[in-house]
Amino acid sequence: xxxxxxxxxxxxxxxxxxxxxxxxxxxxxxxxxxxxxxxxxxxxxxxxxxxxxxxxxxxxxxxxxxxxxxxxxxxxxxxxxxxxxxxxxxxxxxxx
Numbered sequence: 001x002x003x004x005x006x007x008x009x010x011x012x013x014x015x016x017x018x019x020x021x022x023x024x025x026x027x028x029x030x031x032x033x034x035x036x037x038x039x040x041x042x043x044x045x046x047x048x049x050x051x052x053x054x055x056x057x058x059x060x061x062x063x064x065x066x067x068x069x070x071x072x073x074x075x076x077x078x079x080x081x082x083x084x085x086x087x088x089x090x091x092x093x094x095x096x
Contacts, residue, residue, distance in 0.1 A: 001070060002040075003071055007043065009070055010067040010070060014063065018057065024055065025055050
């Protein structure tokens with residue numbers, strides 16, 4: 001699965017799991033735009049991803065991580081989380 005399709009599936013899955021409709025995103029996005037995202041026709045900017053995450057009540061990184069986990073199947077999501085966590089800790093240790 002390509003990244004755009006896995007991001008689309010991620011957004012749609014989280015939205016449905018939270019019991020939200022596309023219309024519930026009206027404050028941050030049009031229903032048409034959200035539909036385009038969920039069909040993999042468009043990709044959100046980071047700012048838009050943050051807005052969508054706010055409505056979904058998840059961290060934007062959760063959306064990105066889940067998209068990469070779907071794309072990398074059969075990779076275990078816990079392995080991906082561990083890898084990202086280690087990389088982030090190492091990189092943050094170098095920031096001053």
